[in-house]
Structures are given as structure tokens and as C-alpha cells.
Amino acid sequence: MATDSANTVDQPQVTGPPTAADYVAVEASPEFAKLRKALRGFVFPMTAAFFLWYALYVILSAYARGFMDTKIVGHINVALIFGLLQFVSTFVIAWLYSRYADKNLDPTADAIRAKLENKA
Numbered sequence: 509m510a511t512d513s514a515n516t517v518d519q520p521q522v523t524g525p526p527t528a529a530d531y532v533a534v535e536a537s538p539e540f541a542k543l544r545k546a547l548r549g550f551v552f553p554m555t556a557a558f559f560l561w562y563a564l565y566v567i568l569s570a571y572a573r574g575f576m577d578t579k580i581v582g583h584i585n586v587a588l589i590f591g592l593l594q595f596v597s598t599f600v601i602a603w604l605y606s607r608y609a610d611k612n613l614d615p616t617a618d619a620i621r622a623k624l625e626n627k628a
Contacts, residue, residue, distance in 0.1 A: 526624050530624055534624055537620070540620060543620065546616070554601055558598075558601060565594060568587075
């Protein structure tokens with residue numbers, strides 16, 4: 509029986525699951541540092557923006573009751589609109605994060621995972 513040696517050469521040899529030392533090496537790698545920097549570059553500013561938006565809603569509700577009680581249409585007032593916009597902003601942030609992760613985080617994370625799995 510002849511075997512195709514080209515197929516066996518291309519296949520990585522898997523010896524077992526990654527060890528703790530493998531994970532420590534990945535964490536120390538420049539690729540992982542780049543991934544963490546990219547994640548923080550999105551998460552920290554977006555968290556700060558959302559917190560400020562939420563704090564504005566709470567502060568206006570507490571100290572600008574007249575403004576928040578302003579009727580927009582029928583019984584719908586500014587406070588209700590601001591409250592509903594909290595939900596909208598949450599979904600927008602989730603959508604933006606999904607797009608950001610697909611473009612900037614996932615390719616790097618996939619490359620790191622593939623490298624770790626092929627090394628094991």
C-alpha cells in the first residue's frame with residue numbers, strides 16, 4: 509500500500525491539549541497584547557460614553573423635573589423618551605461592538621487560537 513506523504517506532511521501533529529505554559533506564552537505574545545489593546549480601545553471609551561449618557565438621564569430626572577416632564581406627544585414626555593433611548597443606545601452599542609469585533613478582534617483571536625491549537 510502506498511501512502512501519500514504530501515498529505516501527512518501538511519497535517520500538524522496534535523499531541524494533546526495546550527498546557528498552562530502554552531497559555532502563558534500566548535499571553536506574553538505581541539499578538540495578544542495587540543488584541544487586548546484593540547479591545548480596550550473600544551470598550552473603555554464606549555463604557556465611559558454610555559455611563560455619561562445614563563448619568564445625564566439620572567441627573568436630569570432628579571434635578572430637572574420640569575424639563576423631564578415636558579410633554580412631547582399626548583402623555584409621552586421627555587423622561588419617557590430618554591428612558592426608551594437607554595434601551596436603544598444599549599442595542600446600538602452591542603451592534604457597534606459586533607461590527608468592531610468582526611473586523612478588528614476576531615481575526616487576531618482566531619489567529620492566536622489556531623497558533624495555540626497547532627502548537628499543542
